[in-house]
Structures are given as structure tokens and as C-alpha cells.
């Protein structure tokens with residue numbers, strides 16, 4: 001991981017831990033990630049409500065996908081498979097639900113408590129293949145911190 005990404009991770013985890021409630025933790029996460037990592041064009045958090053992912057805090061263009069069933073989209077796939085998904089070229093992925101025509105690549109990281117999916121972090125980029133292992137490791141750390149906060153508030 002580059003020093004910059006390590007620093008972003010530390011700052012987001014500290015902000016989540018210090019937040020008074022889960023809503024503030026999620027908004028701060030979205031704000032810091034979008035502000036500090038310029039290739040993160042759209043940053044949002046979905047929370048699982050029964051069998052649908054419901055859009056919570058986000059920054060970027062408004063998305064038409066405010067509720068996503070678990071069997072739809074890259075978001076649904078990441079939650080159902082309980083694993084992070086990176087898509088280098090969204091237009092060649094049949095699962096992709098378009099949010100903006102400028103979007104080229106996407107990463108979705110589940111927020112888990114044990115085996116239970118609580119929600120997920122969803123990031124779109126206007127750059128193709130913008131996300132790699134470094135982003136996955138960063139966002140999985142952030143997801144862990146958010147899971148602890150969602151558990152207690």
C-alpha cells in the first residue's frame with residue numbers, strides 16, 4: 001500500500017471509531033474517501049434491509065438505484081457472495097446497473113458481522129480499471145470499522 005492510502009485508511013478508521021453514531025460514521029467515511037482519493041468519483045454506502053440494499057449516505061451524482069435486490073447488480077452480487085468485487089470495465093459486465101454514463105469501473109466491498117452482511121461500500125470511477133488490491137484492502141479495513149459501529153449504535 002502506498003503511504004497515502006495507508007494514511008487515508010488510518011484517518012477513516014479513526015473518524016469511524018470517534019463518530020457518535022453509525023449515521024455520522026457512514027457520512028464521514030463517504031466524505032473522507034471521496035475527498036482524499038480523486039479516482040473515487042462516486043462513493044456510497046448501502047445497508048441491507050431484508051432482501052434489498054438501501055442507499056444511505058453518498059457523494060456524487062444522484063443514483064437511480066436507491067434500492068437494489070440481492071439478485072441484481074454488482075452490488076447484489078457482492079452481498080450475496082459475501083465478497084469484494086472489482087470490475088475493471090463495467091460496460092462489459094452483464095450484472096452492471098448503470099448509475100452514470102461516465103462510470104468505467106467499480107468496486108463493491110461488503111460490510112460484514114461474522115457471516116452476516118450488514119451492507120456494503122460501493123465506489124465508482126470515471127477511470128477504467130481504477131481499483132486494485134490496494135483499494136480492496138483499504139475498503140475492507142474501513143468496512144470492518146463500520147461493522148463494529150453498526151453493531152453498537
Ligand code: SME
Nearest residue numbers: 063073074075096097099
Ligand atoms: N453499479 C451498481 C449500482 C449502484 S450505482 O453504481 C450507484 C451495480 O451494478 O450494482
